[in-house]
Amino acid sequence: MLSSQDLKERANLHKSLEGLKKLADMHWKKYRPKMYQALKKKGELEESINLATKNKWEVMQKIQKQLIEQGYTQQQAEDTAWELMREEWIILPEESSEEEEESEREIDFMKLLSMDKPPRNIIL
Structure with missing residues (x-):
């Protein structure tokens, strides 16, 4: 869950592509540290953020x-577009404390990033 401080810092980042990239980087680093470090170690962090x-x-x-x-x-x-899209692609849920196999998580994540449409239907 994002703190009120996090929300204030991130309030306008979604209003530009570069801000969105910064938001993804900040969020993944804090809330998805295992994924973040795995992608960084493989040299795929920037590419993954760009894709997402x-x-x-x-x-x-x-x-x-x-x-x-x-x-x-x-x-x-x-505001509505952001609400519909943010948790599908950028603001991913926190990593669980349970150990998951890194390769499975990365494969699922890369599949998600390569999708042209969000994994859930968005009806307007």
């Missing part, structure tokens, strides 16, 4: 456009 953010940024932009066409204000569209 670029396609998702484009999807967020499309959702925002659709919401504006439906009568949402720009701010409402941004």
Whole structure:
């Protein structure tokens, strides 16, 4: 769970692609340290962050456009698109204290990143 301090620091990071990358890096480092270190050790951290953010940024932009066409204000569209997308791609759940096999977790994560659509349907 994000603390109020975390929320304040991250309040506007999702409003740009570079901010989204920074947000992913900060969140993964704090809440997914095993995954973060494994990707960093393999030299795949930057690529993984880029994959997780670029396609998702484009999807967020499309959702925002659709919401504006439906009568949402720009701010409402941004906030709603962010809420719909954040936990699917960027704000991943904390790692469990149970030991998981690193290779299985990495394979699942890379499959998730390579998807063009979020793993759950988002209905507007």
